[in-house]
Amino acid sequence: MPKEFSRKLRVNTQLQQVLADVIRTELRDPRVKGITVTAADVAQDLRNARIRVSCFGTDDELKVAVQVLNRAAGRLRHAVGRVMALRYLPELKFEADIALRVGDQIGALINKVVREDDEYARQRGDEPPAAQ
Numbered sequence: 001m002p003k004e005f006s007r008k009l010r011v012n013t014q015l016q017q018v019l020a021d022v023i024r025t026e027l028r029d030p031r032v033k034g035i036t037v038t039a040a041d042v043a044q045d046l047r048n049a050r051i052r053v054s055c056f057g058t059d060d061e062l063k064v065a066v067q068v069l070n071r072a073a074g075r076l077r078h079a080v081g082r083v084m085a086l087r088y089l090p091e092l093k094f095e096a097d098i099a100l101r102v103g104d105q106i107g108a109l110i111n112k113v114v115r116e117d118d119e120y121a122r123q124r125g126d127e128p129p130a131a132q
Contacts, residue, residue, distance in 0.1 A: 008042055014084060016040040019051060019092075022079040023069070031061070031068050038097045042090050049090035052097035062096050069094040 020037040039052040053069065055062050069076070073092040081089045121127070 008044060008046070011042050011046060011084075011086070012040045015042060015049060015051075015080065015090070018080050018083045019076065022076055022083075026075075026079055027068075027072060029068050029072075032065050035065050035069070038100075046086065046088055046090055049092055051092055051094045053094055054097040054100055059096075059098075059101070062098075066094050066096050 016037050016039065019040065023032060023035055023037065034055050034057065036054050037051060038054050040049055041052075042049045051069075053062075053066060055065055057065075070093070073094065077089050077092050080092075
């Protein structure tokens with residue numbers, strides 16, 4: 001009978017939580033303030049990991065924060081090793097997670113189109129559709 005949760009999934013979840021804590025407590029660089037670890041994806045052999053991060057700042061601030069995190073990857077990997085009991089600690093590669101930003105942009109476009117449609121309906125003398 002297969003396990004309900006694979007080892008890779010458990011390591012991904014624990015790595016995400018540990019890295020979020022380590023970044024918050026051990027990195028003092030102000031360029032990584034407010035960074036959120038959105039996902040961790042460990043390779044099947046557990047030797048490499050892609051870590052996705054996001055922040056509320058601008059795209060340039062996120063880019064700089066990712067560069068800082070990649071430079072501090074060795075130090076972060078060592079800190080993860082103190083917490084997680086793994087035979088092989090994965091090499092950490094940080095990437096910007098822009099999915100939230102893209103979602104916000106799409107939501108803003110949808111809201112803009114709805115407002116324009118309502119305005120057009122008013123100009124024609126029609127009653128705008130009721131908000132659902």
